[in-house]
Amino acid sequence: MTNYVYITRRVVFSASHRLYSRHLSEQENWDIFDKCSRAKGHGHNFELFVTLKGIPDPVTGMVMNLSTLKTILQEHILDPMDHRFLNDDIAEFKDLLPSIENLVIVVWNRLKPHLGELLYEVKIIETENNFAFYRGE
Amino acid sequence: MTNYVYITRRVVFSASHRLYSRHLSEQENWDIFDKCSRAKGHGHNFELFVTLKGIPDPVTGMVMNLSTLKTILQEHILDPMDHRFLNDDIAEFKDLLPSIENLVIVVWNRLKPHLGELLYEVKIIETENNFAFYRGE
Amino acid sequence: MTNYVYITRRVVFSASHRLYSRHLSEQENWDIFDKCSRAKGHGHNFELFVTLKGIPDPVTGMVMNLSTLKTILQEHILDPMDHRFLNDDIAEFKDLLPSIENLVIVVWNRLKPHLGELLYEVKIIETENNFAFYRGE
Amino acid sequence: MTNYVYITRRVVFSASHRLYSRHLSEQENWDIFDKCSRAKGHGHNFELFVTLKGIPDPVTGMVMNLSTLKTILQEHILDPMDHRFLNDDIAEFKDLLPSIENLVIVVWNRLKPHLGELLYEVKIIETENNFAFYRGE
Amino acid sequence: MTNYVYITRRVVFSASHRLYSRHLSEQENWDIFDKCSRAKGHGHNFELFVTLKGIPDPVTGMVMNLSTLKTILQEHILDPMDHRFLNDDIAEFKDLLPSIENLVIVVWNRLKPHLGELLYEVKIIETENNFAFYRGE
Amino acid sequence: MTNYVYITRRVVFSASHRLYSRHLSEQENWDIFDKCSRAKGHGHNFELFVTLKGIPDPVTGMVMNLSTLKTILQEHILDPMDHRFLNDDIAEFKDLLPSIENLVIVVWNRLKPHLGELLYEVKIIETENNFAFYRGE
Numbered sequence: 001m002t003n004y005v006y007i008t009r010r011v012v013f014s015a016s017h018r019l020y021s022r023h024l025s026e027q028e029n030w031d032i033f034d035k036c037s038r039a040k041g042h043g044h045n046f047e048l049f050v051t052l053k054g055i056p057d058p059v060t061g062m063v064m065n066l067s068t069l070k071t072i073l074q075e076h077i078l079d080p081m082d083h084r085f086l087n088d089d090i091a092e093f094k095d096l097l098p099s100i101e102n103l104v105i106v107v108w109n110r111l112k113p114h115l116g117e118l119l120y121e122v123k124i125i126e127t128e129n130n131f132a133f134y135r136g137e
Numbered sequence: 138m139t140n141y142v143y144i145t146r147r148v149v150f151s152a153s154h155r156l157y158s159r160h161l162s163e164q165e166n167w168d169i170f171d172k173c174s175r176a177k178g179h180g181h182n183f184e185l186f187v188t189l190k191g192i193p194d195p196v197t198g199m200v201m202n203l204s205t206l207k208t209i210l211q212e213h214i215l216d217p218m219d220h221r222f223l224n225d226d227i228a229e230f231k232d233l234l235p236s237i238e239n240l241v242i243v244v245w246n247r248l249k250p251h252l253g254e255l256l257y258e259v260k261i262i263e264t265e266n267n268f269a270f271y272r273g274e
Numbered sequence: 275m276t277n278y279v280y281i282t283r284r285v286v287f288s289a290s291h292r293l294y295s296r297h298l299s300e301q302e303n304w305d306i307f308d309k310c311s312r313a314k315g316h317g318h319n320f321e322l323f324v325t326l327k328g329i330p331d332p333v334t335g336m337v338m339n340l341s342t343l344k345t346i347l348q349e350h351i352l353d354p355m356d357h358r359f360l361n362d363d364i365a366e367f368k369d370l371l372p373s374i375e376n377l378v379i380v381v382w383n384r385l386k387p388h389l390g391e392l393l394y395e396v397k398i399i400e401t402e403n404n405f406a407f408y409r410g411e
Numbered sequence: 412m413t414n415y416v417y418i419t420r421r422v423v424f425s426a427s428h429r430l431y432s433r434h435l436s437e438q439e440n441w442d443i444f445d446k447c448s449r450a451k452g453h454g455h456n457f458e459l460f461v462t463l464k465g466i467p468d469p470v471t472g473m474v475m476n477l478s479t480l481k482t483i484l485q486e487h488i489l490d491p492m493d494h495r496f497l498n499d500d501i502a503e504f505k506d507l508l509p510s511i512e513n514l515v516i517v518v519w520n521r522l523k524p525h526l527g528e529l530l531y532e533v534k535i536i537e538t539e540n541n542f543a544f545y546r547g548e
Numbered sequence: 549m550t551n552y553v554y555i556t557r558r559v560v561f562s563a564s565h566r567l568y569s570r571h572l573s574e575q576e577n578w579d580i581f582d583k584c585s586r587a588k589g590h591g592h593n594f595e596l597f598v599t600l601k602g603i604p605d606p607v608t609g610m611v612m613n614l615s616t617l618k619t620i621l622q623e624h625i626l627d628p629m630d631h632r633f634l635n636d637d638i639a640e641f642k643d644l645l646p647s648i649e650n651l652v653i654v655v656w657n658r659l660k661p662h663l664g665e666l667l668y669e670v671k672i673i674e675t676e677n678n679f680a681f682y683r684g685e
Numbered sequence: 686m687t688n689y690v691y692i693t694r695r696v697v698f699s700a701s702h703r704l705y706s707r708h709l710s711e712q713e714n715w716d717i718f719d720k721c722s723r724a725k726g727h728g729h730n731f732e733l734f735v736t737l738k739g740i741p742d743p744v745t746g747m748v749m750n751l752s753t754l755k756t757i758l759q760e761h762i763l764d765p766m767d768h769r770f771l772n773d774d775i776a777e778f779k780d781l782l783p784s785i786e787n788l789v790i791v792v793w794n795r796l797k798p799h800l801g802e803l804l805y806e807v808k809i810i811e812t813e814n815n816f817a818f819y820r821g822e
Contacts, residue, residue: 098472193375237555238555278682314495
């Protein structure tokens with residue numbers, strides 16, 4: 001037994017987005033995305049849960065210092081995404097629809113270079129009725 | 138003792154807004170509203186709680202049939218506000234800043250003609266860390 | 275300033291009930307209560323919040339020892355109502371419809387003899403979308 | 412990396428049930444199920460989380476359109492189970508005890524024909540203190 | 549109608565305390581406070597809700613800029629109370645038992661000089677099953 | 686298909702702890718643990734989720750009777766840890782730092798002899814922003 005522990009940090013950001021594809025007609029966009037496709041967007045309080053998997057350090061008892069993780073999340077996720085319009089303000093969404101499914105992948109890809117093998121899961125709650133998670137599979 | 142009971146119905150809508158005043162300079166807007174003033178807005182899952190105060194009907198046990206209240210909320214609040222940009226899509230915010238404080242007043246004023254003396258309180262949770270309520274005082 | 279403090283204790287019970295009146299026809303019951311009127315009832319996890327208003331004791335710092343309140347709630351509310359069918363198992367509902375509005379009054383009336391002037395409010399959350407409270411007004 | 416994303420939809424239904432086995436004596440039923448075995452049942456607000464695992468569509472960004480999933484859940488779970496007495500109203504529970512463990516299996520089996528390989532997990536929160544999930548293992 | 553709006557800010561702090569009075573015997577302390585009286589204390593995540601009542605500014609739409617309130621709460625409540633042992637670290641509790649009832653009064657008294665007539669209510673959730681609030685009555 | 690179901694029981698306990706290592710200097714402790722290292726500790730409401738994985742009994746519909754699990758949790762976790770100072774009151778923490786990562790391992794190790802192969806996961810929520818879980822890997 002290697003004592004792998006999973007540790008999760010939650011942060012919240014408020015942003016807006018629009019579900020709309022240039023590759024679909026107006027009618028198709030409405031049929032698929034309904035009110036989520038309205039031109040000026042709408043918003044959510046996005047709750048982001050980042051889970052690391054690792055072995056606690058024998059001295060500090062930590063998989064990773066959560067204040068370090070907090071700094072990484074601030075710089076790579078909160079500063080660029082909090083109080084923003086995701087479609088226009090996030091480079092990855094220039095040609096990618098900012099659905100919650102794609103958002104968890106984008107967040108994973110932004111964090112991966114800084115967390116490496118420790119990164120286990122990125123989960124985002126969009127509303128109390130739907131959320132998504134991604135494990136790099 | 139008249140047996141006044143308070144009954145609350147919760148509904149949730151996702152919308153975006155921008156905190157920005159035409160009567161202030163760019164710098165003043167930033168100083169006051171910070172990232173909330175960014176041009177393209179940001180969003181929230183707004184949780185609306187509408188509380189009625191009345192005497193339960195002796196036969197039905199109801200202050201008001203909540204399915205009637207649900208219909209009123211759908212027509213006067215959710216249809217116009219859900220998945221919208223409040224600044225542009227809500228007439229009252231043409232000349233009024235859509236702060237959470239003003240939003241509870243606007244929702245109250247929209248509901249008052251339909252709920253009359255039964256209406257006791259309108260409360261809106263904007264984020265887990267701030268909310269406002271209004272009692273028509 | 276007299277230093278009145280409000281202190282609240284929450285307990286949860288799971289029960290079932292049926293919204294149906296013998297004074298109404300089958301059709302009227304369906305029109306008013308819809309699926310809540312089905313013959314075999316349905317259930318909820320009822321969250322009960324009992325709020326007392328009083329002056330903290332100078333030595334103990336307590337308005338009332340919450341373990342005493344806990345005992346009162348166990349005996350007068352939880353034992354008779356938890357894991358019960360409210361329509362049949364609670365005497366007050368023999369001739370009174372067990373709506374959430376009437377339930378807060380019934381709970382108040384059961385607690386009042388034991389809490390006297392300290393009792394300020396009885397609130398019950400029936401579902402995440404509706405709750406009621408009563409203040410003996 | 413194939414970009415498998417997990418997406419979850421939550422719905423809530425209020426129902427009642429009774430934990431009682433015809434294959435056990437009255438005393439055995441009480442010893443095992445205690446107050447959960449009372450004859451007229453009791454109820455809960457059941458929170459159901461259905462998780463799909465799939466690859467987001469390159470155009471729509473969706474694993475499955477959640478409005479389609481919503482329709483499936485309405486027809487196969489909410490219409491038959493919401494505001495019902497599970498023991499009598501759900502065919503699978505004629506000879507199966509409606510424990511939370513069996514309920515997640517029953518819900519899985521009802522959804523599987525409509526969701527196929529996308530279906531990853533069915534989870535139900537019965538009370539704030541207990542929940543179950545099933546992954547078809 | 550003067551348009552008084554209530555606006556609430558939530559902050560969370562983690563602290564420990566011990567319910568024990570020097571004016572009571574060991575036995576009396578145990579009888580009254582039970583395990584809450586153990587010598588080394590125990591802790592909670594205290595959720596503090598500060599509610600202001602005022603008229604929104606016609607230009608900014610704000611009763612008070614919440615970033616100002618945040619600064620006041622940081623300086624007068626969080627810095628001295630977060631990750632502290634309340635009995636020893638908070639001057640007011642040298643001769644006052646740090647019950648949740650007394651804690652809401654102490655927080656009110658610390659905030660009152662900075663918030664004046666705007667201050668309406670101080671509420672603290674100690675556990676999911678008990679909380680207290682104070683309105684300066 | 687063997688019908689493995691996962692069943693989770695939640696319990697809550699309030700305790701205090703201090704993050705501080707005798708193997709580090711005062712300055713190192715502060716640099717790593719910051720305010721969590723203060724001498725008198727601080728506290729949390731710890732939410733513990735214990736998940737079992739097993740096949741429901743054909744008669745009772747249960748993986749394990751949750752009242753049995755409740756008794757095990759009471760004896761081996763709540764009695765020793767609730768309203769305690771973890772550093773001093775829990776033997777395992779004499780030479781082990783009581784971080785949330787180590788706490789889930791300690792709880793797992795205390796439960797394992799009583800739950801055997803059924804034990805699947807131990808999860809503890811320390812604050813709304815961080816939690817850890819352990820699966821005996």
